[in-house]
Amino acid sequence: MYLGSWLNRLGRGLSRPIGKTKQPIWGSLSRSLTLSSQRVPEFSSFVARTNTCGELRSSHLGQEVTLCGWIQYRRQNTFLVLRDCHGLVQILIPQDESAASVRRTLCEAPVESVVRVSGTVIARPLGQENPKMPTGEIEIKAKTAELLNACKKLPFEIKDFVKKTEALRLQYRYLDLRSSQMQHNLRLRSQMVMKMREYLCTLHGFVDIETPTLFKRTPGGAKEFLVPSREPGRFYSLPQSPQQFKQLLMVGGLDRYFQVARCYRDEGSRPDRQPEFTQIDIEMSFVDQTGIQHLVEGLLHYSWPEDKDPLVAPFPSMTFAEALATYGTDKPDTRFGMKKYLRKEDIEFIRKFAAHHFSQEVLPIFLNARKNWSSPFAKFITEEERLELTRLMEIQEDDMVLLTAGQHEKACSLLGKLRLECADLLETRGLALRDPALFSFLWVLDFPLFLAKEESPTELESAHHPFTAPHPGDIHLLYTEPEKVRGQHYDLVLNGNEIGGGSIRIHDAQLQRYILETLLKEDVKLLSHLLQALDYGAPPHGGIALGLDRLVCLVTGAPSIRDVIAFPKSYRGHDLMSNAPDTVSPEDLKPYHIHVSWPTDSEERASATPSKYLSS
Amino acid sequence: MYLGSWLNRLGRGLSRPIGKTKQPIWGSLSRSLTLSSQRVPEFSSFVARTNTCGELRSSHLGQEVTLCGWIQYRRQNTFLVLRDCHGLVQILIPQDESAASVRRTLCEAPVESVVRVSGTVIARPLGQENPKMPTGEIEIKAKTAELLNACKKLPFEIKDFVKKTEALRLQYRYLDLRSSQMQHNLRLRSQMVMKMREYLCTLHGFVDIETPTLFKRTPGGAKEFLVPSREPGRFYSLPQSPQQFKQLLMVGGLDRYFQVARCYRDEGSRPDRQPEFTQIDIEMSFVDQTGIQHLVEGLLHYSWPEDKDPLVAPFPSMTFAEALATYGTDKPDTRFGMKKYLRKEDIEFIRKFAAHHFSQEVLPIFLNARKNWSSPFAKFITEEERLELTRLMEIQEDDMVLLTAGQHEKACSLLGKLRLECADLLETRGLALRDPALFSFLWVLDFPLFLAKEESPTELESAHHPFTAPHPGDIHLLYTEPEKVRGQHYDLVLNGNEIGGGSIRIHDAQLQRYILETLLKEDVKLLSHLLQALDYGAPPHGGIALGLDRLVCLVTGAPSIRDVIAFPKSYRGHDLMSNAPDTVSPEDLKPYHIHVSWPTDSEERASATPSKYLSS
Known part of the structure; x- marks a missing residue:
């Protein structure tokens, strides 16, 4: 069934990794809200609806319900998926002549329009249940429908699998907020x-x-x-x-x-x-x-x-x-110890990283099966020193040790950064060092x-x-x-x-x-x-x-x-939706006894601020 | 007993009216906290004390307790009243030679110093209980005492009945916050x-x-x-x-x-x-x-x-x-109807108020026992009109009616203000029109x-x-x-x-x-x-x-x-404790590309801002 596979995609296909997501987020939300507050909040108090879209189950069969929400999707003018903040539910669009106006309302409204639908909770026909959808056992047989607000053509689709740039998301934050x-x-x-x-x-x-x-x-x-x-x-x-x-x-x-x-x-x-x-x-x-x-x-x-x-x-x-x-580092990631799995060829990358970012030399030591060191450093120390270092650092067979010298904090800090670099390196090879489900x-x-x-x-x-x-x-x-x-x-x-x-x-x-x-x-x-x-x-x-x-x-x-954050600033501190910070008239500055010192051309070129601020 | 009468004063003698305060606020606080959250918060979790000062009762008799608080009062080097945020408790200062150091600590520390006291909860001697004090049945026989911080001479006493100006309260807000x-x-x-x-x-x-x-x-x-x-x-x-x-x-x-x-x-x-x-x-x-x-x-x-x-x-x-x-008004005080109790001589005050604040004339009408109007207005209208107005305004015997003419909103607004003025007037005569316990x-x-x-x-x-x-x-x-x-x-x-x-x-x-x-x-x-x-x-x-x-x-x-509000601004928008807003160096303004437009002498004199801002 198409809807099922769509919901599957909704569950899996979020545009970004989100750690441990066991099930589609829609629908699981109201359940977890219930658990943590130890009582079910009344999500439909004070308003026109009787229920939220996401909460309907087989236990509601036969109930007359009124729902309010957004048209998420429509198929063959027969089914419509209605979404509110608590989930999705399938609406059965009536096909009989007597319900022509309901049909028209539901079929003509563009996707993401807001509608109110009243109808009866019925069981889906045998074999058409959707176990992936929390409301997948039921559907709503629509009796009345009202278009509350029509939606114009959107700058992007409200579907989690549709990728969009962060700038676009921030510019239309009120649409981005609809994502699960x-x-x-x-x-x-x-x-x-x-x-x-x-x-x-x-x-x-x-x-x-x-x-x-x-x-x-x-x-x-x-x-x-x-x-x-x-x-x-x-x-x-x-x-x-x-x-x-x-x-x-x-x-x-x-x-x-x-x-x-x-x-x-x-x-x-x-x-x-x-x-x-x-x-x-x-x-x-x-x-x-x-x-x-x-x-x-x-x-x-x-x-x-x-x-x-x-x-x-x-x-x-x-x-x-x-x-x-x-x-x-003073903020260690203690999810992993970081001891193994690096290849000899990685050493070059590591040495370059250290030289580039810290102007510091790093020497690798590999301990082989006979407890011998394989390292450019080996020739500089005595056998005794080597054994003592092996003992002190608890080096074991097949370990790779990175050695550096220098002022204590600087040297440690470099090695700490290298540890994280190595973790990145290993994770690109598919080794899950830092379990996102581990805290x-x-x-x-x-x-x-x-x-x-x-x-x-x-x-x-x-x-x-x-x-x-x-x-x-x-x-x-x-x-x-x-x-x-x-x-x-x-x-x-x-x-x-x-x-x-x-x-x-x-x-x-x-x-x-x-x-x-x-x-x-x-x-x-x-x-x-x-x-x-x-x-x-x-x-x-x-x-x-x-x-x-x-x-x-x-x-x-x-x-x-x-x-x-509901309405964050961009990394440059701008609100991309409203264009803040913005220019202010000298009149508005007057009560505060300040005026703007416009930078000279040379100052301006020297600063990192792009010159377009002058244009708006 | 002195302490009792002092506590009495504490309860009654708050420097300002506070509506309906049935009992001293200390001590009642933890009880009301308990009630409204439907479970007792653990006020002494994670800290050195075992109990709060205000919570001790006869049910704690015999318990070894450790308390932390401020020295509120000391009498004859025998009793000390310790205060924390939950109330007051009496400490019995040990008189025996072996406890000389405890005695010294408790007797030498200035009032409002911070101490930690350990001891046993004991019953007060018969007849010395203080029913006005929530902890008045018990006292603490001190065994150990530690001075945690000595207090220097205060700008004002931390006693609710000591009046202080609001400017002083705001300047030393951290002390004012100690008031009940x-x-x-x-x-x-x-x-x-x-x-x-x-x-x-x-x-x-x-x-x-x-x-x-x-x-x-x-x-x-x-x-x-x-x-x-x-x-x-x-x-x-x-x-x-x-x-x-x-x-x-x-x-x-x-x-x-x-x-x-x-x-x-x-x-x-x-x-x-x-x-x-x-x-x-x-x-x-x-x-x-x-x-x-x-x-x-x-x-x-x-x-x-x-x-x-x-x-x-x-x-x-x-x-x-x-x-x-x-x-x-669009925000009526509906606690009172405001119909009676004004005297004839008040009329002059009311008419002057109206003339002064609204440049508007007000005419009083008094209805006497024979339903006749006693009013300068009476001669301008017919008997019929008078009866109709009496009916419309539901005027009853002994009522006084204030009449004015003019643009609807302005006239109504004046009468609304007069209603509040009259309420003030009556309340100064001891008539409680606006019950502070009524919402x-x-x-x-x-x-x-x-x-x-x-x-x-x-x-x-x-x-x-x-x-x-x-x-x-x-x-x-x-x-x-x-x-x-x-x-x-x-x-x-x-x-x-x-x-x-x-x-x-x-x-x-x-x-x-x-x-x-x-x-x-x-x-x-x-x-x-x-x-x-x-x-x-x-x-x-x-x-x-x-x-x-x-x-x-x-x-x-x-x-x-x-x-x-914990740290309010003065009516001129100043923080009197820290002296904000404050001057800022031109260097600090530079990153923001602004500078100050200092007003000229004449502008300055024209503004309401006092000139002392230039001096700091």
Whole structure:
């Protein structure tokens, strides 16, 4: 049956890989919604329909129903497939003379037109059931039909297997949202966030508090968008996170705060970043690092989609030093170990990659069956050294080892990148190293509190932010060797992506002032309100922020965070649908006492911005 | 007992009126949290304490507990009252020599210092129980105590009965948040929003979708903040509501959308407005006006605080014309009828008020026992007219009637204002006309779709916004007498405040284009994406937005919306804690290709902005 095979294609033929998709997404959606909320939402309350298209089953046989939806497909003026947000159902178009107007309505309306259909749920004729379609046992014998809105010729077909460029998808986002994948992603996101709120608010007494987004520029806040006010020369700033507010809420005795917080970061053009993004923002009083870790493990366990394997807590953890030494990164993908299957000819590729991207030489070592090294490096070391290295690195027969020399972090970092390159290489050969159905969470702990500034290595800067409390065991080092102090910072990593980070904060005003003023040479005037707050009975406190867009992206297996955001910006920060940002008349700028400094021709050519902005 | 009377004062002596507060807010809070979420949140999970201060009762006798909190008060170095976000508990400071260090810690720490105390829950000696204090039957015999953070001398005492100016409260907001009233307001707000989410998401299948706040300027969006981008001359705009996005989501087949949406409105200085505010934003497909009304009635009923009388649905409704004619406003306070109790000498005040604010004359009519009018107006009309008016206005003995003449809306509006003035007048005489415990919801319907522009009365403008669908019965008038068309717009009014508004939207592209282009003379280019979307199978849809800040303000009886927002701006749009908006260096403006146009001296003097902005 044609419809069956079409639905098959719908299930399989999504234009992009989506990880573990066991069944067509239409139809499975309402079921999973039911499970996770422990009661069936009334999807048809307050509206004209009696049911959703996707929910009808044999148990509804004989019922008179009214459905509203989009014409997905029509065959031989006999069958019509009606779609709503919960799935597809087949409508039987009446053929008898008395129903001529119903027939006309249903046969003449273009695909993607909106119709209301009333009729009876009947069984499909024997042998014509479609087991691939959740509503495949039944069809609707139409009695009345009304065209609610006709659809003009579309820029692309609303079928998941029809490929379209991302620019086209973003330009017609309201059409792209009709795809099963976008529907699934946005609903799953909503569901996960609701479960997180239940966990935090209902189970653990957190208070959902909204903090301002029109705020003061933070010291060094070069990535903060500015918002001109009506007072000449005065600007608000859109904060990158509610960091100051969450700490002040703890000083204010709110005890347990959370917010699904809109944050802003102006980084110009970055491929997989958005100028506005969302974080699950959490702060608690009287908590330590372990407390936050347990909280977050519980949070993710509770909100994890029911159709995936439940998460196992506690998550493994490793120190930053260990992660760097073992995986060459502070966000290791721990789904795979990466030990084997490379060919000799791959070595050339790897060496070139290292030379090109890191100006660094890499030497391979192959261990053969007689435990001998086959390596250009072998001749430089003694037999004893060779055996010791073999033991230390736990090299086994047929292993290939990549060796490099250099400054520790740089060398480790290169090897970490090579590990991922090798994984890519092996996956192109069909070896599934990184199972998309596997979710490997990892805590990375004991980061250094400070880093040497790249441009001026004798000066220090915060590894994360200046409010992170030092490790209790390292406090004495603050006054002698601050670069050796570890911070009470923790990162949460999922499959090689940093999806969260937080810390226990400094609650002692004197310590905070010492770090800001003496160690970091910051202008404390800009933070005087925070320093003062710490003096007035600030409780010990700590928190975390989880990147919601990235998390949902990984959970859904979406190729980009843009696929889990309803109206994302392009990688250049544009809204392709409405053409934002847009030009503004000088008249509109006047109340804000600003005017545009148009770049000179030479400046313009030097910048990466294309010149077409002048034309609109 | 001193403590008892102090707590009494705490309960009664809140610095501002708060409507119906039957008991001290501390202590009742955790109980109401429990009730409304139908399970007790674990307020002490993941942290060092075993219990919260406010939850301890006789049932805990003999338990070893660890508490964390602020020192609220200390008496004779014997008792200490410890406070956390859930209430107060009395700590018995040990007097024996062996506990000298515990005694020292607890006796030396200044008030509002943060301490951790461990000890045993014991019964208070007979006769020393405090029935006014929820934990008044017990006290904690301290065994260990640790000073977590000492508090410096505060700018004001954290006691509700200590009055402070609002400027001081906002400058030290983190201290002001410790007040029982702010704790109560923010927690109640969080709770109500959580219940709303449950209702929408879990019970009725709404999808929580985040929409962008960096968007394109909307036509006529004079109140939109601008955000300069890194592309010269191009600006984002912070939208006043997600109006366009919510409609596009319906076109995208999302069916039921909601968002607790941050919105922005730049109105300069307005006493009880905030530059950023929050609305419960809702949109549904295939819905009519009644559907939205039922949804909202259910939503408010479900999320209404348990300690208040349950709401009775459906709410009463009246047309705009009726509201104007009867109450002289489109947002009538229907808690009172306002018929009596004015004195003859009040008339002078009323007439002056009318003359001063509306340049309008008002004539009083008093009906005496013989149904005769006592009025300067009486001599201008015949006996017959007088009787007819008495009948029409349902005037009864001892009534006072205020009469005015003029253009209908202006005259009604004056009388509506006078009604509220008279209510104020009567309340200063001790007559409680507007019961703060009474919540009178009212739907106002059938607004005109268009209004004549004030500055150019032959042109039309939208009464609400150009996407509102006309009343089905009035569509034919669109082409002949558009000013007579009613819109499918509805306002929700609570106790004289507009707390929500919405409409059924236009889903027909041709009609939308006609209204925008022909009737409103708008530049449709700026809305081309929306018009195009309507052409591609837009379902019939409608929605509403509830002003969350105002709603919570009314529910809590707070004197200002600033009392239900954690970090509000002052009425001039300033953050008094951090001094935002602030100056920005020319260097920081450079990436955005803007510079400041400093006003000349004369411009500056002409503006309302004080000159001190130049000094910081």
